[in-house]
Amino acid sequence: MKLKLILGLVASFSFAAAQAQITPIPAMVTRAEGEPNTFHELSCKVGRFSFERYTANLPEAFREEAYLLTVTPDGYKIEANTETGKARALQTLRQMDFCGEIFDYPRFAYRGVMLDISRHFRDKDFIIKQMEAMASVKLNVLHLHLTDDAGWRIQIDRYPLLTRRAAWRKGASWKEWQEGGQQYAWMDEEGASGGFLTKDDVREIVAAGERLHIMVIPEIEMPAHSREVVDAYPSLGCREGSEELCPGRETTYDFLENVLGEIIELFPAPYIHVGGDEASRRDWEDCAYCQARMRREGITRISGLQSYLMRRVEDFLHAHGRRLIGWDEMVDYGLTPDATVMSWRGIEGGIEAMKQGHDVIMAPSQWCYINNAQDNPLTEPMGEGGYLSLERIYRYEPFDDVPPEVLKHLLGIQACLWQEHVVTEEATEYMLYPRIMAIAETGWSRAETKNYADFRQRAIRWTDALSIGTLTGKTFHPFNLRREFGERPARRADIDHLAKGCPVQYNMPWSPYYPAYGKTSLTDGRLGGWAYGDGRWQGFYSDVDVVVDLGEVQPIHFVGATFLCQPGPWIFLPSDVTVSVSDDNVHFRQVAVIPQEMLEPVNSYILMGAPVHCEGRYVHFLATRTKEWIFMDELIVN
Numbered sequence: 001m002k003l004k005l006i007l008g009l010v011a012s013f014s015f016a017a018a019q020a021q022i023t024p025i026p027a028m029v030t031r032a033e034g035e036p037n038t039f040h041e042l043s044c045k046v047g048r049f050s051f052e053r054y055t056a057n058l059p060e061a062f063r064e065e066a067y068l069l070t071v072t073p074d075g076y077k078i079e080a081n082t083e084t085g086k087a088r089a090l091q092t093l094r095q096m097d098f099c100g101e102i103f104d105y106p107r108f109a110y111r112g113v114m115l116d117i118s119r120h121f122r123d124k125d126f127i128i129k130q131m132e133a134m135a136s137v138k139l140n141v142l143h144l145h146l147t148d149d150a151g152w153r154i155q156i157d158r159y160p161l162l163t164r165r166a167a168w169r170k171g172a173s174w175k176e177w178q179e180g181g182q183q184y185a186w187m188d189e190e191g192a193s194g195g196f197l198t199k200d201d202v203r204e205i206v207a208a209g210e211r212l213h214i215m216v217i218p219e220i221e222m223p224a225h226s227r228e229v230v231d232a233y234p235s236l237g238c239r240e241g242s243e244e245l246c247p248g249r250e251t252t253y254d255f256l257e258n259v260l261g262e263i264i265e266l267f268p269a270p271y272i273h274v275g276g277d278e279a280s281r282r283d284w285e286d287c288a289y290c291q292a293r294m295r296r297e298g299i300t301r302i303s304g305l306q307s308y309l310m311r312r313v314e315d316f317l318h319a320h321g322r323r324l325i326g327w328d329e330m331v332d333y334g335l336t337p338d339a340t341v342m343s344w345r346g347i348e349g350g351i352e353a354m355k356q357g358h359d360v361i362m363a364p365s366q367w368c369y370i371n372n373a374q375d376n377p378l379t380e381p382m383g384e385g386g387y388l389s390l391e392r393i394y395r396y397e398p399f400d401d402v403p404p405e406v407l408k409h410l411l412g413i414q415a416c417l418w419q420e421h422v423v424t425e426e427a428t429e430y431m432l433y434p435r436i437m438a439i440a441e442t443g444w445s446r447a448e449t450k451n452y453a454d455f456r457q458r459a460i461r462w463t464d465a466l467s468i469g470t471l472t473g474k475t476f477h478p479f480n481l482r483r484e485f486g487e488r489p490a491r492r493a494d495i496d497h498l499a500k501g502c503p504v505q506y507n508m509p510w511s512p513y514y515p516a517y518g519k520t521s522l523t524d525g526r527l528g529g530w531a532y533g534d535g536r537w538q539g540f541y542s543d544v545d546v547v548v549d550l551g552e553v554q555p556i557h558f559v560g561a562t563f564l565c566q567p568g569p570w571i572f573l574p575s576d577v578t579v580s581v582s583d584d585n586v587h588f589r590q591v592a593v594i595p596q597e598m599l600e601p602v603n604s605y606i607l608m609g610a611p612v613h614c615e616g617r618y619v620h621f622l623a624t625r626t627k628e629w630i631f632m633d634e635l636i637v638n
């Protein structure tokens with residue numbers, strides 16, 4: 001009895017120690033004595049294995065990647081159902097520094113990374129380099145966002161202007177292009193910036209995918225995010241300069257089918273991603289072609305045109321043996337259950353889609369959009385104002401809130417790197433690493449085996465190996481986790497002050513998009529974190545005009561608040577703050593005017609407050625808007 005207990009402890013200890021070395025954490029680890037020999041292959045069998053002694057009911061969809069790896073002092077043995085399983089075993093072998101047996105298979109069949117090469121182009125060598133790093137942690141899908149307003153990035157023979165015109169712009173960076181009025185250029189024009197993948201480039205990327213067992217999924221955006229297409233081929237829009245394709249004209253369908261036809265020839269993946277997000281449908285309202293299409297097809301609402309377009313595209317893909325993937329807006333399009341949904345606006349769209357019978361890939365922006373800063377935005381590259389630490393990604397649990405009866409539709413998870421603010425190749429790698437490793441582990445390993453502190457140590461080792469080039473033979477530019485600052489210190493503990501818990505009267509409402517905790521938010525003692533969208537910052541698309549009631553007349557020595565400044569997402573400091581006090585909420589005496597003194601807006605968290613030395617019961621706090629947004633977390637009175 002006692003012996004059994006001791007052996008049990010030893011076994012579980014060994015498991016924890018083994019975990020600490022292999023990423024992502026394998027399903028089952030059994031350690032043995034001796035010095036491992038990971039260089040000598042004793043045997044390698046690829047066939048049909050039941051792995052019965054480990055699990056009698058291994059899910060069918062996983063079987064593909066399952067493997068059994070045995071390492072002894074004499075060498076190693078692999079058993080795998082497929083070449084993919086063997087490739088995963090070899091990745092594990094590279095990390096083995098002990099003898100023993102590993103039986104392993106992924107939790108999810110889909111573990112992806114999306115790279116947006118429209119906003120800033122990346123060439124085939126760079127893309128293949130990232131695929132090699134992905135394979136080292138068993139990520140198995142690369143989703144390439146190939147087309148968007150900022151540039152078309154793939155050769156299509158039938159439409160040469162897509163690569164002679166739509167792939168080039170005035171403005172090397174996305175920001176310069178935006179500020180210059182989103183102008184396109186001819187390929188050979190002086191100052192033209194951009195690029196595209198040739199068909200040979202794509203073939204090399206696909207071949208690398210086959211070698212590394214990574215599926216490459218192309219995304220061709222439609223009907224929105226298509227301004228570059230309409231610029232090159234104006235007859236595809238409702239009007240010249242339109243940002244969306246015209247679903248009324250038949251030429252649009254010819255175009256889409258011709259383009260997708262060439263895409264299907266290039267990419268062997270069973271899935272083709274067709275975007276489908278963020279369509280304003282503005283130009284469709286007064287387009288004669290669109291209106292005629294609605295009459296002819298009996299479509300009554302303008303959104304029905306998008307459903308019509310998506311259904312036609314789905315029919316075309318089906319006819320060519322492919323399946324459609326789209327962003328979660330497409331839940332409303334009435335597609336067949338065969339269409340797969342990528343849930344980005346949170347998890348709700350994904351859950352709704354699963355209930356409708358669609359397969360779903362979870363990529364909720366709150367946990368998976370790695371275009372957000374991974375550390376203190378004051379020291380990070382200019383971004384979109386979000387904050388998404390490695391730890392937050394790692395703690396995302398895809399099963400949360402998903403009803404058990406639809407879980408079979410959850411294919412997996414994906415990190416998305418949108419590159420509007422990611423200008424250089426180095427910056428792309430900085431954003432990817434180590435954060436995609438968290439997606440890899442959540443996608444592969446059982447939730448109950450995950451442990452952030454242990455993972456963080458492995459992430460440091462992984463990024464070290466990437467930086468010095470020992471992992472793939474190429475050197476990368478990852479974020480240095482050792483220098484991580486972490487969440488804004490102010491968010492870590494609540495504060496106390498005279499107005500805490502006091503009622504606040506809003507003379508101007510907060511924005512319904514950024515309510516934080518509503519009417520208690522400015523006096524709840526909770527300060528915001530680095531990101532304006534973290535649920536603690538209250539957003540105003542107006543002046544902040546509030547009165548706090550302290551309950552009784554009392555001495556006041558200080559009034560102030562911290563404001564966000566993040567020029568990326570159009571958040572600015574107020575031009576000034578005016579403080580007045582009153583005993584009766586009718587007659588106010590102005591006690592301070594605090595001017596804003598920043599010379600140029602840069603990412604910052606600025607306390608605008610002043611000593612006042614007066615008495616009163618009501619404190620009127622007026623922060624005057626300069627432009628766009630104001631964000632504030634707490635009105636502090638002392």
Ligand SMILES: [Zn+2]
Pocket residue numbers: 237238245246247248249283284287288289290
């Ligand atoms: Zn139209």
